[in-house]
Amino acid sequence: MTDPRSFLYRDTLDPDNALRVTADVLAKADDGELFLQYRRAEAFGFDDGRLKTASYDTNAGFGLRAVSGEMTAFAHANELSEAAIRRAGETMALIDPSGATRAAPPARTNHRLYTDADPLDLIPFADKVNLCQTIDAAARARDPRVAQVSVSLSGTWSVVEVVRPDGFVATDVRPLVRLNVSIVAEANGRRETGTFGIGGRYLYDRLFEPATWNRAIDEALAQALVNLESVAAPAGEMTVLLGPGWPGVLLHEAIGHGLEGDFNRKGTSAFSGRIGEQVAARGLTVVDDGAIADRRGSLTIDDEGTPTRETILIEDGFLKGYMQDRLNARLMGVEPTGNGRRESYAHAPMPRMTNTFMKGGQDDPAELLSRVKKGIFAKSFGGGQVDIVSGKFVFSCTEAYLIEDGRLGAPIKGATLIGDGPSVLTRVQGIGNDMALDEGIGVCGKGGQSVPAGVGQPTLLVGGLTVGGTAAG
Template identity: 50%
Template sequence: MTTPTPDHKRYFIEKLGISERLMERCLGEALSAGGEYADLYFESVTSTSLGIDESLVKSASQGISVGCGIRVLSGERTGFAYTDDLSSERLLKAARTAALIASGPAKQLAHGFTHTETPTLYPVAGATSDAEISEKLKLIQRADKAARAYDSRIVQVRAGFNDELRRILVAASDGTFASDTQPLARLNVFVIAKDGVNTARGTSGGGGRVALDFFEGKKSPEFFAREAARTAMLQLGAVDAPAGEMEVVLGPGWPGVLLHEAVGHGLEADFNRKGTSAFSGLIGQQVASSKVTVVDNGTMPNRRGSLNVDDEGTPTQENVLIENGILKGYLTDKLSARLMGTKSTGSGRRESYQAITMPRMTNTYMLNGDDMPEDIIKSVKRGLYAVNFGGGQVDITNGKFVFSASEAYLIEDGKVTQPVKGATLIGNGPEALKYVSMVGNDLALDEGIGTCGKNGQSVPVGVGMPTVKLDRMTVGGTGG
């Protein structure tokens, strides 16, 4: 038997007075009316948010949030209650409230807790939350200055810095006992460029589960500012995107968000056990080109989507979802795993103690292929090269998606030529992957900006892919 790192355990037991005896009592109350499983999710979050607009500090806030969510599972039903008062009286009352969905004799707890050893995928000492707020303010002031210096046509700049330090403790009726301390930081830059009557926008940013010195290296405020300014200036000189079906090349890195939305959500187990996903019942079948392998990996050091343990206390892992085009499995939490007769993949996530757990992605990306990126471009007679994406949406039930490209170019006779504006990619996730004919050897992950929404909950995620060619895709645009 191992124990959590002392800092994780001391915070809840010594600072907040949450003893193992109290947790056992709460779980006992949660199962007092029956139910098959119950868990407690304790959370403490300290956060900072700073914003600068027109070189003036427009917002600055710091906050602390503490609470506990208590869940009871009975068949497919979930009983849930939460409290921001961690007194024994309020915790026990919340446990009794969550128990109301169950019926039957009281269930017995597992004999004692099994303490999960917490990996160390990200720094705790030296996390951004430890830094003075003045140091964080300097970062966005540097970004503002660098964006304005890029070109005189940059007429507006906004920059922001957000960070948090989240401490969690999970105790469950199956004996699970796990804790973690999770840092998270993100710097964002938004600019508007104007040239006569034409205006264009550009955004950039990055971060992860990192210490403040991350922003003193290659991914500095100046780097993100210049990227935001560059994309805005590019749009000023762009031509209207063509429309119709054509070859499409997706660039490495952030374009993996298309994979996340069009494929990843459809592979979350709750949609599949309910039969509402386009991928339901297809395990073992060919769902993509044989060149496509997709994984979801929560164990990558310092990545925005990574977690030492998920929000049910299960260690995260690397999950192969699609291998050489064959569907291998779904992302599961404890509820879906129990109902589907499998094991949790460490994918149980929640926005906060006030929300229930669902199967969610962590860092989702396509693995490298064997093609050289330049050869992929050369193979295209006439098509679109999509380097970066803005917003998008997908229908889980049929896999249909629409994405807007924030940076894209024409490919003509095997060469990247003019930048285009107003390009949208329209398709069906499972269908689109069947048209993947070339996969590059240049896998890249996003800069650390992803936030995924599902059923009203938002969680940090990562995406990525190498350069990929699709032989057919519908492009929406207003050009010829």
């Protein structure tokens, strides 16, 4: 196998040059790094029974950052050469030294959470197209009500290296694959959609297993057929039972961003200055863990070179800590948590979530359902909007059901959940023993940057959530 670093060091740049130039241009800084990246990506879109799109691209470049106090200087280029790095270093010279002690380098790690292998090279182009075609045909054969099938398959392979002026160097090789199936079912003049996606930091072979792609078809079709039977959603304040796994996206958005270090250092989060306070119902524990093998949101090291780990954010209802990059951790007098992330070499790092989830509790999910006299069960979510400062959110349900006298009733369409993260945490009335992580499709946006992320939770009983619907409550 070709050394992955050879994609970073070619032409005029070699590892010794990179170390020397980084030490030169960041000599005045308290902290900072040279971030090198090579990335290749491909995507296939199969729609209406034929291949509609196929794309492939590669890019490479560096980001150079100097930090002094609260000030950051950042420059980037899509040229991996010593000359280009020195030109970028002219920007670094504009910051004034703070006089503070230079920040210590990150700890080193030998753990590896995923393979170095490149998923794109291991399976021929024709086989990837054939998989999409096979899924399309199998989905159409499942049920006569299937009117349309869309299949997308994508993969990326990225090599990154963090080079610091103190001589610290850390390399990470990151695979990522994803399969999505969307099915439109039609009956009696009505059309409804169901979707399912799966992925992670592994190779395509997992997605090519018949058990995997058949499950994707079954789940997408089941959701579409359920939605064909759906009735208008009620509106008003009611008890909501959230399913395990992907509904953790509500937790991610409604409170996760509010627990990132930058918002708390600046005092703009609803959780600012509340370490040690009870912020949630007892029994509720939320963590961010970037060190779970093969997960979409996992990283062996973050984009500053810090090893990832489990960070306890809320424990038994009490706020324990925030997710930190190096800059905010230093200014807040705490340790970095391995949450310094960037979309690419062209972006500066900031505190970001990896895999953020609520741990399981003691309650039987069936017993939680039996407690609900009248409410809704939200099994899956689509898009949502959140105000990070207040934690206010609006989420649309893609699969949800009425609950009447402790039993699931008719599926409902058009339900939205409205509330704010901090108060939702205090309204949790039951925590299931069935914690599940999502299937590996999450994308998180912040400050104009998108990164892969994971979510998860157990079945959760929440009292008094506002449901926006299309029928009177």
